[in-house]
Amino acid sequence: MSGLEIIFLIVAGVTLLASLFVVTTPNLVHAALWLILALFGVAAAFVLLNAAFLAVVQVLVYIGAIAVLMIFAIMLTRRVMKDSGPQTNANWVWAALLGLLLFAGLTFVLINSGAEQASLPALALDADPIAQLGQELVSPNAYVIPFELASVLLLAAMIGAIVVAWKK
Numbered sequence: 001m002s003g004l005e006i007i008f009l010i011v012a013g014v015t016l017l018a019s020l021f022v023v024t025t026p027n028l029v030h031a032a033l034w035l036i037l038a039l040f041g042v043a044a045a046f047v048l049l050n051a052a053f054l055a056v057v058q059v060l061v062y063i064g065a066i067a068v069l070m071i072f073a074i075m076l077t078r079r080v081m082k083d084s085g086p087q088t089n090a091n092w093v094w095a096a097l098l099g100l101l102l103f104a105g106l107t108f109v110l111i112n113s114g115a116e117q118a119s120l121p122a123l124a125l126d127a128d129p130i131a132q133l134g135q136e137l138v139s140p141n142a143y144v145i146p147f148e149l150a151s152v153l154l155l156a157a158m159i160g161a162i163v164v165a166w167k168k
Helices: 003-024 028-048 053-076 092-112 130-139 142-165
Strands: none
Touching: 003 028, 028 053, 053 130, 130 142
16 A cells, blocks of 8 residues: 555545534534535545645635635524524434445445546646646536536525525
8 A cells, every 4th residue: 555545545534534523513613613624635635636726626615715604604693593402303313324325335336336447537738737627527428417416506505594594
C-alpha cells in the first residue's frame, strides 16, 4: 500500500466519521462544525485526485459560503427554535436497517463490478482542464444528469428551508 493510499484512507475515514457526527449530534452548531470538517475531507479527496479546481470550489462555495451561512442562520434563529421533543421516532430502526441493506447492496455491486481494473481516461495535456470540466458537465454522455440532480436537490433544500422558517 502506497503512502498516497494511506493518506486517502485517513482522509476518507475522517470524512465518514465527521459525516456520522453531523447527523447524530444533537447540537446544531456542533453539527454545522462537523459538516465543515466533512466538507474539508471532500476537498482533500479532490486534492488527492489531482482535481485542484474542484477542491478550491469545494472550499470556497461549500465551506466558505454555505457552511458559514448555516452557522449564522443557526446562531440568529436560536431563540426562535424551541426543543420540540426527541429527534427520532419509532421507525428509526427500520431506517437504519434499510440504510445498512443499501450499503451492503452497493458494496456488493462495487466489489463485483470490476472497477479496480478500470483506468481513468487520459487527459489531453494541451487542453485547458477547466474547459474540459465545463464540457463534461453539459455533455449528455457525461455528467449532465448528476449535475441536474444536484440542482434539483438544492432546490428541494431551499423549499424545505422556506417551509421550516415559515411562520404558522
